[in-house]
Amino acid sequence: MEQNENFASMPKGFSLDQAIAEAERCLLCHDAPCSTGCPAGTDPGTFIRKLRLKNITGAIRTIKENNILGGACGVLCPAARLCEQECCATEISRPIEIAKIQRCLIEHSWDRGLKLLSAPEKNGSQVAVVGSGPAGLSCAAELAKRGCQVTIFEAHSEPGGVIRYGVPSYRYDADFFAHELQEIKSLGVEIRCDAPIRGEGEAERLLQNGYAAVFLATGLWGAARLKPEVADVDGLLSSVEFLASLRDGQLEVLRDRIKGSTVAVIGGGSVAIDCAESAAKLGARDVYLVYRRSFTQMPAEKSEQIEALESGVHFLVLNQPVDFVINHHRKIEAIRLVRTRLAETSGNGRRTPETIPGTEWVLNADIVIEAIGNRAVTDSSRWYPNVQVDGQRLIQTDSSTCRTSVEGIFAGGDIVRGPGLVVEAVQDGKTAARGIMEYLAGKEV
Numbered sequence: 001m002e003q004n005e006n007f008a009s010m011p012k013g014f015s016l017d018q019a020i021a022e023a024e025r026c027l028l029c030h031d032a033p034c035s036t037g038c039p040a041g042t043d044p045g046t047f048i049r050k051l052r053l054k055n056i057t058g059a060i061r062t063i064k065e066n067n068i069l070g071g072a073c074g075v076l077c078p079a080a081r082l083c084e085q086e087c088c089a090t091e092i093s094r095p096i097e098i099a100k101i102q103r104c105l106i107e108h109s110w111d112r113g114l115k116l117l118s119a120p121e122k123n124g125s126q127v128a129v130v131g132s133g134p135a136g137l138s139c140a141a142e143l144a145k146r147g148c149q150v151t152i153f154e155a156h157s158e159p160g161g162v163i164r165y166g167v168p169s170y171r172y173d174a175d176f177f178a179h180e181l182q183e184i185k186s187l188g189v190e191i192r193c194d195a196p197i198r199g200e201g202e203a204e205r206l207l208q209n210g211y212a213a214v215f216l217a218t219g220l221w222g223a224a225r226l227k228p229e230v231a232d233v234d235g236l237l238s239s240v241e242f243l244a245s246l247r248d249g250q251l252e253v254l255r256d257r258i259k260g261s262t263v264a265v266i267g268g269g270s271v272a273i274d275c276a277e278s279a280a281k282l283g284a285r286d287v288y289l290v291y292r293r294s295f296t297q298m299p300a301e302k303s304e305q306i307e308a309l310e311s312g313v314h315f316l317v318l319n320q321p322v323d324f325v326i327n328h329h330r331k332i333e334a335i336r337l338v339r340t341r342l343a344e345t346s347g348n349g350r351r352t353p354e355t356i357p358g359t360e361w362v363l364n365a366d367i368v369i370e371a372i373g374n375r376a377v378t379d380s381s382r383w384y385p386n387v388q389v390d391g392q393r394l395i396q397t398d399s400s401t402c403r404t405s406v407e408g409i410f411a412g413g414d415i416v417r418g419p420g421l422v423v424e425a426v427q428d429g430k431t432a433a434r435g436i437m438e439y440l441a442g443k444e445v
């Protein structure tokens with residue numbers, strides 16, 4: 001497989017001229033269904049209309065006021081099933097490329113040095129945010145815009161959560177994020193990195209330490225494993241470990257390790273595709289994506305599947321991994337697989353895979369990456385023992401305010417929804433900020 005030297009940076013987006021030309025295809029629908037298709041209320045109907053009328057600054061202002069991570073969403077949103085799916089131009093030709101226009105406008109604002117957001121005088125309320133992923137950043141920015149003093153506590157040495165330590169840099173690079181982060185910091189948000197809130201009851205104790213409210217946005221940093229009892233095996237990694245090391249200064253080490261090797265990735269979602277494509281771009285000889293269902297049942301976006309195929313990833317569908325082959329040096333050598341077939345439709349309308357007896361076989365692999373699901377880390381509920389969680393350790397909230405079962409503690413993003421999207425985490429941050437302001441106002445009364 002060919003090595004991609006541009007692993008560390010993402011492809012260029014629309015130029016401003018291209019964005020204007022694309023906006024000119026907009027039908028200016030009165031009810032702007034695209035705007036209802038955006039989970040974070042970014043309001044593409046309004047910013048595209050403004051762009052069509054050459055009010056470029058106004059268009060940028062609309063995005064930034066509605067979505068503090070408008071640039072990240074412009075790059076990462078699966079827009080084809082969100083805003084663009086609702087676009088009426090589809091009935092005539094093809095949907096307006098909303099995400100690309102959005103990204104272009106945000107980049108244009110950086111090129112022009114436009115500062116369109118500001119924070120008012122401080123209102124005296126201090127709020128703590130735990131986690132600096134999209135949900136935490138969005139909540140912090142919204143609160144800062146309303147005059148709160150916000151401190152984010154972040155476990156990693158840099159802010160950003162999955163968009164900094166998960167999504168590979170050829171899809172979303174650090175320079176792009178640095179611009180967006182700078183705008184959030186310029187609102188007066190303080191971010192304390194290497195500052196995990198992990199001790200027994202530590203998250204709840206923030207309320208006693210002077211913070212009027214706490215927003216929990218710790219995401220899902222635990223990994224589901226095929227054989228949880230199998231640990232410390234050279235070459236056997238979870239997707240979280242693999243992707244985080246790629247973005248944590250280990251890119252060249254991994255490139256040396258992967259170049260010329262055979263890599264097997266287990267899973268069929270977007271995260272599995274990120275792992276497989278990354279391995280291919282790092283020069284693996286062969287990359288196999290092992291998935292127990294069929295190609296069309298993969299949860300990954302179609303566009304992602306096509307990109308992975310184009311990168312040379314081999315799709316090994318209808319194969320269920322059952323065990324690992326590990327040598328006496330505790331190094332991975334292979335995966336044991338069994339072929340599957342799709343049984344009749346189950347209650348959820350999805351045909352379930354069943355193994356075919358006698359079809360076991362062995363796939364040799366130098367490196368195996370398990371991408372079978374992200375979950376809340378095991379001891380997370382210890383950090384907030386009185387906050388109600390479900391069996392998956394996901395925090396239970398009132399979705400209209402993000403309130404948890406503990407007064408003054410709010411939560412949002414993946415730690416509440418389970419694996420979601422950046423744009424959904426942004427919306428949770430907005431909802432929580434509104435909920436927190438109402439709560440603070442109630443306390444004052």
Ligand SMILES: Cc1cc2nc3c(=O)[nH]c(=O)nc-3n(C[C@H](O)[C@H](O)[C@H](O)COP(=O)(O)OP(=O)(O)OC[C@H]3O[C@@H](n4cnc5c(N)ncnc54)[C@H](O)[C@@H]3O)c2cc1C
Binds near residue numbers: 162167
């Ligand atoms: C590999 C991968 C690729 C993805 N690609 C896309 C995509 O292309 N498009 C898309 O829309 N979505 C994508 N997603 C999903 C998206 O990234 C998440 O839905 C989103 O990041 C969730 O945001 P969050 O703020 O809830 O959590 P996270 O982004 O997980 O952030 C949580 C933050 O909390 C910090 N933290 C955790 N525990 C503590 C603690 N105890 N104390 C202090 N800090 C703590 C973490 O270090 C992290 O910084 C992807 C997810 C993954 C895993």
Ligand code: SF4
Binds near residue numbers: 084
């Ligand atoms: S944030 Fe995402 S879903 Fe919303 S309008 Fe922009 S690209 Fe579409």
